[in-house]
Amino acid sequence: MFSDFASHFGINNIPYGVASSTRWPTPQCVTRIDNDVISLADLADKGIFDGVAENLAKVFHERTLNPFAALSKDIHAKVRSAIQSAYKDGKLDGCSEHVDNVQMHLPVQIGDFSDFSGSMNHMGNMSEVISGKRTIPPMFHKFPPVYAGRCSSIYISGTPVTRPLGHSFEDFTAPEKGIVFGPCRILDYELEVGAIIGSPVEPSTMLHAKDADEHIFGLVLVNDWSARDIQVCEMTPLGPFNGKNFATTISPWIITLEALEPYRTPAPELSVTEFLDDPNSMNYKIDLGVEVTRNGTKSKVCEVNFDTMHWTLRQMLAHHTIGGCGLRTGDLIATGTVSGVGETEHGCLMELTKGGRKPFTLSDGNDLRYLEDGDIVQFTGLLADGVGFGECTGQVRPAPKLP
Amino acid sequence: MFSDFASHFGINNIPYGVASSTRWPTPQCVTRIDNDVISLADLADKGIFDGVAENLAKVFHERTLNPFAALSKDIHAKVRSAIQSAYKDGKLDGCSEHVDNVQMHLPVQIGDFSDFSGSMNHMGNMSEVISGKRTIPPMFHKFPPVYAGRCSSIYISGTPVTRPLGHSFEDFTAPEKGIVFGPCRILDYELEVGAIIGSPVEPSTMLHAKDADEHIFGLVLVNDWSARDIQVCEMTPLGPFNGKNFATTISPWIITLEALEPYRTPAPELSVTEFLDDPNSMNYKIDLGVEVTRNGTKSKVCEVNFDTMHWTLRQMLAHHTIGGCGLRTGDLIATGTVSGVGETEHGCLMELTKGGRKPFTLSDGNDLRYLEDGDIVQFTGLLADGVGFGECTGQVRPAPKLP
Numbered sequence: 001m002f003s004d005f006a007s008h009f010g011i012n013n014i015p016y017g018v019a020s021s022t023r024w025p026t027p028q029c030v031t032r033i034d035n036d037v038i039s040l041a042d043l044a045d046k047g048i049f050d051g052v053a054e055n056l057a058k059v060f061h062e063r064t065l066n067p068f069a070a071l072s073k074d075i076h077a078k079v080r081s082a083i084q085s086a087y088k089d090g091k092l093d094g095c096s097e098h099v100d101n102v103q104m105h106l107p108v109q110i111g112d113f114s115d116f117s118g119s120m121n122h123m124g125n126m127s128e129v130i131s132g133k134r135t136i137p138p139m140f141h142k143f144p145p146v147y148a149g150r151c152s153s154i155y156i157s158g159t160p161v162t163r164p165l166g167h168s169f170e171d172f173t174a175p176e177k178g179i180v181f182g183p184c185r186i187l188d189y190e191l192e193v194g195a196i197i198g199s200p201v202e203p204s205t206m207l208h209a210k211d212a213d214e215h216i217f218g219l220v221l222v223n224d225w226s227a228r229d230i231q232v233c234e235m236t237p238l239g240p241f242n243g244k245n246f247a248t249t250i251s252p253w254i255i256t257l258e259a260l261e262p263y264r265t266p267a268p269e270l271s272v273t274e275f276l277d278d279p280n281s282m283n284y285k286i287d288l289g290v291e292v293t294r295n296g297t298k299s300k301v302c303e304v305n306f307d308t309m310h311w312t313l314r315q316m317l318a319h320h321t322i323g324g325c326g327l328r329t330g331d332l333i334a335t336g337t338v339s340g341v342g343e344t345e346h347g348c349l350m351e352l353t354k355g356g357r358k359p360f361t362l363s364d365g366n367d368l369r370y371l372e373d374g375d376i377v378q379f380t381g382l383l384a385d386g387v388g389f390g391e392c393t394g395q396v397r398p399a400p401k402l403p
Numbered sequence: 404m405f406s407d408f409a410s411h412f413g414i415n416n417i418p419y420g421v422a423s424s425t426r427w428p429t430p431q432c433v434t435r436i437d438n439d440v441i442s443l444a445d446l447a448d449k450g451i452f453d454g455v456a457e458n459l460a461k462v463f464h465e466r467t468l469n470p471f472a473a474l475s476k477d478i479h480a481k482v483r484s485a486i487q488s489a490y491k492d493g494k495l496d497g498c499s500e501h502v503d504n505v506q507m508h509l510p511v512q513i514g515d516f517s518d519f520s521g522s523m524n525h526m527g528n529m530s531e532v533i534s535g536k537r538t539i540p541p542m543f544h545k546f547p548p549v550y551a552g553r554c555s556s557i558y559i560s561g562t563p564v565t566r567p568l569g570h571s572f573e574d575f576t577a578p579e580k581g582i583v584f585g586p587c588r589i590l591d592y593e594l595e596v597g598a599i600i601g602s603p604v605e606p607s608t609m610l611h612a613k614d615a616d617e618h619i620f621g622l623v624l625v626n627d628w629s630a631r632d633i634q635v636c637e638m639t640p641l642g643p644f645n646g647k648n649f650a651t652t653i654s655p656w657i658i659t660l661e662a663l664e665p666y667r668t669p670a671p672e673l674s675v676t677e678f679l680d681d682p683n684s685m686n687y688k689i690d691l692g693v694e695v696t697r698n699g700t701k702s703k704v705c706e707v708n709f710d711t712m713h714w715t716l717r718q719m720l721a722h723h724t725i726g727g728c729g730l731r732t733g734d735l736i737a738t739g740t741v742s743g744v745g746e747t748e749h750g751c752l753m754e755l756t757k758g759g760r761k762p763f764t765l766s767d768g769n770d771l772r773y774l775e776d777g778d779i780v781q782f783t784g785l786l787a788d789g790v791g792f793g794e795c796t797g798q799v800r801p802a803p804k805l806p
Contacts, residue, residue: 111514112554117641139636142582143570147641148551148648151515152729153606162607164726167546167676179545181676184726203556204565204803230726233542238520238550239642245551246727273570273584323567323587323633324649324803326555400607400727 010386183399413789586802
């Protein structure tokens with residue numbers, strides 16, 4: 001239940017989302033404190049934001065947070081403070097619904113989705129699983145690798161994920177045996193964090209990493225579901241496509257950089273091109289976790305901190321824009337799988353089970369190699385008592401019958 | 404000038420676009436006959452479409468063609484016929500502007516852009532240029548390769564294209580020499596055709612190739628500008644990103660399948676999975692051309708027919724949706740570079756100049772290896788007198804100063 005995560009949403013969080021309910025049949029902009037989902041439009045109507053900006057009531061009645069995310073950081077800060085003051089002054093009465101009584105929706109309209117691969121541990125682990133050697137491609141030391149993902153398949157936490165059909169090598173380890181068609185046999189998750197763009201970056205602007213926070217509205221958790229067999233068969237030379245585009249799940253609450261600021265931690269110092277250089281390079285101390293529920297039994301399969309990342313989100317935004325590409329409000333920029341060095345810190349099953357060769361033992365003693373139909377995958381992210389992401393969850397549904 | 408292409412837009416074409424002008428300051432939906440750009444909203448207000456569908460005046464006053472494209476093929480057919488009748492009956496007076504007096508805009512809002520690689524000739528030619536061997540990856544015979552492109556960088560014909568900055572191998576042919584940062588040194592175009600999705604494909608629908616035309620509103624020309632040096636440095640293993648996402652140009656007029664129907668031609672018979680199988684597989688006889696203008700002198704550098712494609716757009720849509728991915732109205736599905744087997748049929752400069760090693764001689768006797776600043780690239784596509792795409796054009800601007 002959503003209400004399990006009340007402790008993530010204290011007065012120092014003030015996340016943003018979009019919700020509907022019996023009282024609010026049309027999705028609208030909301031925040032959350034403990035288990036109360038609060039209508040920002042109602043707060044605006046009550047005058048809580050008077051003097052902060054024009055038209056906030058209209059902005060908060062929209063079905064997406066894009067118009068709000070596009071406003072200045074100064075306005076975001078004033079809105080946050082006004083909500084905190086209203087809470088302290090007991091002025092939120094009549095503006096909220098219990099979280100179990102609302103339906104959450106995608107918080108923004110996402111015009112483009114870019115998925116980076118910013119963890120050196122993940123890259124090394126995957127290389128070891130696939131080739132037996134821990135190889136990091138030389139370009140990884142110069143810039144963060146990335147591919148463009150699919151926007152129409154981004155779903156809100158709680159949406160079931162259907163096992164895809166597709167082409168794959170009959171034998172994953174012996175491509176020469178040929179290509180077959182059928183349901184995905186190697187279904188995986190990828191534990192990621194994503195930035196939602198606030199203020200846009202105009203084409204040909206070429207952002208420096210050190211200035212990139214100005215354009216990040218906030219962060220969400222991302223599950224980049226991956227059909228490994230389909231992905232491996234298709235990705236040379238154009239990259240992943242059907243192996244990824246059947247589903248990507250995001251958590252419903254956007255956690256702002258203001259809420260995250262107290263949990264900053266230094267990022268690796270890198271010797272890089274000037275526009276990627278960031279004298280105060282930093283990550284956030286986010287305790288990320290993955291739990292898999294199979295046959296009603298929940299097992300913790302990963303605990304890893306976001307501070308293990310090699311490339312920062314700031315650097316990802318800088319690399320993204322250096323060729324002249326713009327970023328629009330609502331764009332999703334994901335970090336790629338977050339993995340540490342330890343055996344309990346693997347952000348995907350390919351790493352955890354060494355390509356399925358070394359099963360993980362679930363709480364009930366059964367083996368986990370890859371995802372089976374019915375499995376529920378739940379990501380969580382917590383910074384400290386009162387500041388967290390809640391959950392990013394999806395259950396695997398069986399593949400459709402062959403057409 | 405746009406008016407050079409009057410002969411592409413006879414009474415049997417009836418393309419759709421979005422235009423503004425002094426009289427129509429807000430972009431709205433239009434068609435074109437000869438050199439007259441005709442307001443569809445004006446026609447609706449005059450009653451030309453009475454009885455065809457509700458609210459067409461509102462639909463045609465929109466800034467994009469998405470609401471119209473989403474309507475049924477039956478309505479599209481009736482609108483086309485009503486325009487043709489009104490023309491014959493001399494009822495278009497007062498509803499049009501000369502093409503030189505309008506500004507064309509992106510015809511649709513594009514929610515996702517997928518770029519295939521459906522020409523076997525292109526794949527073989529590129530392999531030969533890069534490795535000296537004509538290798539087709541085995542998966543190409545099973546399904547069309549594809550990557551996800553960038554939506555925010557799709558521009559309308561006529562928009563200048565700025566040479567991107569980026570990371571590349573110091574020596575294109577010797578990656579071990581290291582990676583440098585600076586302006587793209589190997590700028591290329593790619594001659595492509597793109598389908599615009601009309602009626603959407605819901606997620607998990609899994610389209611069969613034979614049924615895919617139902618979801619194609621029409622076709623446009625696409626220039627998938629490519630920074631080859633940046634692309635080569637980044638594309639293993641995640642595919643192209645900054646090498647492509649600085650700009651993609653599309654032609655302003657969407658040519659409907661109805662206008663193209665008389666120019667169908669059989670496509671290769673392939674032995675493929677059932678959902679890709681298409682008993683009446685077909686391409687269109689589109690004469691595609693590329694002209695490069697340098698220092699005021701125009702040179703024809705490519706003439707190739709679209710019937711050289713190995714994979715059809717129908718098969719591309721089927722492959723795209725087989726894993727459960729949906730398609731939304733306005734999505735752009737491009738074919739990849741169209742190339743033939745002859746020396747005059749190369750859809751990009753990498754092929755034409757053998758990776759820059761064998762320059763092409765321009766009309767004025769100078770050498771063309773790759774695109775230089777100031778070069779104008781113009782694509783055209785013609786089916787027969789009166790039915791064509793017009794042009795898809797862009798001029799290369801110098802890279803910005805290093806930041």
